Every structure is written in structure tokens, then in C-alpha cells.
Amino acid sequence: MTQIDHIVFDIGKVLIHYDPDLPFSRLIPDEAERRWFFDNVCTSDWNIEQDRGRTWQEAEALLIAEHPTHEENIRNFRRHWHEMVPHAYDGSVAIMEGLITQGRDVTMLTNFAADTFTEARGLFPFLEKPRGVTVSGEVGLIKPDERIYRLHAETFGLIPAATLFIDDSAKNVEGAKAAGWNALLFTGADRLAEDLKGLEVM
Incomplete structure (x- = not known):
């Protein structure tokens, strides 16, 4: 079984709701x-x-x-x-916070405009809890471009083969896999918990 040392969360529609x-x-x-x-x-x-x-x-x-x-x-x-962005997904946030409490290395990688992400940080304080975040609007790259996954790994010292990415977009999941990461398609907190247990991550 693949050893997972790093867990990377997407934000929109994984940790917080988004609907124009x-x-x-x-x-x-x-x-x-x-x-x-x-x-x-x-x-x-x-x-x-x-x-x-x-x-x-x-x-x-x-x-x-x-x-x-x-x-x-x-x-x-x-x-x-x-x-x-009216609310967080409490189940997903609880999973992320639980992983951090367990001592897991958790970061975030998101397609987000720079200024709205600053606003989101004020609305959702839990976004400060992971070790760090790569925001597309700040680095000029967006998922599923492989370069943003490589940049994130380099920035935070992640080993791609030991990294697990969680995203609600199938194309972003495939982008992560193309960059050598493991990846899960997010469909809900209950399924995510099952998948993480299956990978012996939680």
C-alpha cells in the first residue's frame, strides 16, 4: 500500500460551498x-x-x-x-482538522482569485490551520496544469508519490495524478472518510 505522508486539500466545494x-x-x-x-x-x-x-x-x-x-x-x-460562499462543509473541515490534530502534514492547493481568497480567510478561520496554501491567483497557474502541482510540491517539500490530493473536479484529480501524486475525487465527507481509512490515512 502506498505510504501517504502529505495530504493536500482543494478548497471550493471541498471545504467551503460555492454557488454564484x-x-x-x-x-x-x-x-x-x-x-x-x-x-x-x-x-x-x-x-x-x-x-x-x-x-x-x-x-x-x-x-x-x-x-x-x-x-x-x-x-x-x-x-x-x-x-x-455561505458556509463551510463541516464534515470535510472536521476531517481536515482531525488529520492536523493527528500530526499529519496538511496543505491546500486551490484555484482562487487572490483577493477573494484573502476575504475567504477572514470568513473561514480554519483556512489558517494547514501548514500552507498555494493560491492560483497568486502564482499565475491554475489546476489542472501540472506546473501548479509541481510548484506546490517544491514549495512545501512534498514527495509526489507520498502525496494525496483531494478535489471535487475530475480533471484536477487527473492533473494531480499526471504530476505523480495520488488523488481522490471528492463526492462528500462520508465517502472521503472511508477512502482515507482505506488508505490508512485516518
């Missing part, structure tokens, strides 16, 4: 109109560039130039970001 619909169901009540907005204006491809390091000012200016009639809601995406 939460504020926008109020801001754009019509579901079809809201879906159009996310499919054509504040798209996932647009948002991921903030995770890569683009500033919100640049991002908003780009979209406002293309969609001037949607300026208010374009700005609302960042303005109401805190409503998109």
Missing part, C-alpha cells in the same frame, strides 16, 4: 435570463482568469466593454461574492 446562483437568484430572478447571463457574460471561462491572476478591475472592464447594458450585474459578481 445564490446572490444572482435575487439579482436576476428569471431563471432563463440568469442562465443566459452566466452562459454569455460572466462565464466560467471569464471567471477562471481571475483565478489565474487577472484583476477584477481588468475583468470587469473587459466585459463592460462587450456588454455595456449589463454593467451593474457584471460588477455585482465581485460585489456579492461573499454571498456565493
Whole structure:
């Protein structure tokens, strides 16, 4: 059995909930109109560039130039970001904190804009408990690019073959495996606990 010496957690949808619909169901009540907005204006491809390091000012200016009639809601995406992360996943957080208490080496690797991650740290103090974190928006790389996994391993002195990554995205899990890590697809805290016990990590 593979010896796991390092556990690396993703954050969004593993430790904290994230859903842009939460504020926008109020801001754009019509579901079809809201879906159009996310499919054509504040798209996932647009948002991921903030995770890569683009500033919100640049991002908003780009979209406002293309969609001037949607300026208010374009700005609302960042303005109401805190409503998109309403709570932590208590079960996952308990697992992570338990591993730290056991003396396990725990770090985090996340696709996150730099400024919203600073805000998240204020909202969720448990994000300070692991040994450290690599934030995509701070390093200019995003998962599943193998380079961000290698950078994280180098930064924190991880042995790839002895590292276990936990992420809710299948492509990010595959990126970790391509970098020589072990990886689990997160589907819930109960399943994660079972998987970790099976690996003799907890």
C-alpha cells in the first residue's frame, strides 16, 4: 500500500460551498435570463482568469466593454461574492482538522482569485490551520496544469508519490495524478472518510 505522508486539500466545494446562483437568484430572478447571463457574460471561462491572476478591475472592464447594458450585474459578481460562499462543509473541515490534530502534514492547493481568497480567510478561520496554501491567483497557474502541482510540491517539500490530493473536479484529480501524486475525487465527507481509512490515512 502506498505510504501517504502529505495530504493536500482543494478548497471550493471541498471545504467551503460555492454557488454564484445564490446572490444572482435575487439579482436576476428569471431563471432563463440568469442562465443566459452566466452562459454569455460572466462565464466560467471569464471567471477562471481571475483565478489565474487577472484583476477584477481588468475583468470587469473587459466585459463592460462587450456588454455595456449589463454593467451593474457584471460588477455585482465581485460585489456579492461573499454571498456565493455561505458556509463551510463541516464534515470535510472536521476531517481536515482531525488529520492536523493527528500530526499529519496538511496543505491546500486551490484555484482562487487572490483577493477573494484573502476575504475567504477572514470568513473561514480554519483556512489558517494547514501548514500552507498555494493560491492560483497568486502564482499565475491554475489546476489542472501540472506546473501548479509541481510548484506546490517544491514549495512545501512534498514527495509526489507520498502525496494525496483531494478535489471535487475530475480533471484536477487527473492533473494531480499526471504530476505523480495520488488523488481522490471528492463526492462528500462520508465517502472521503472511508477512502482515507482505506488508505490508512485516518
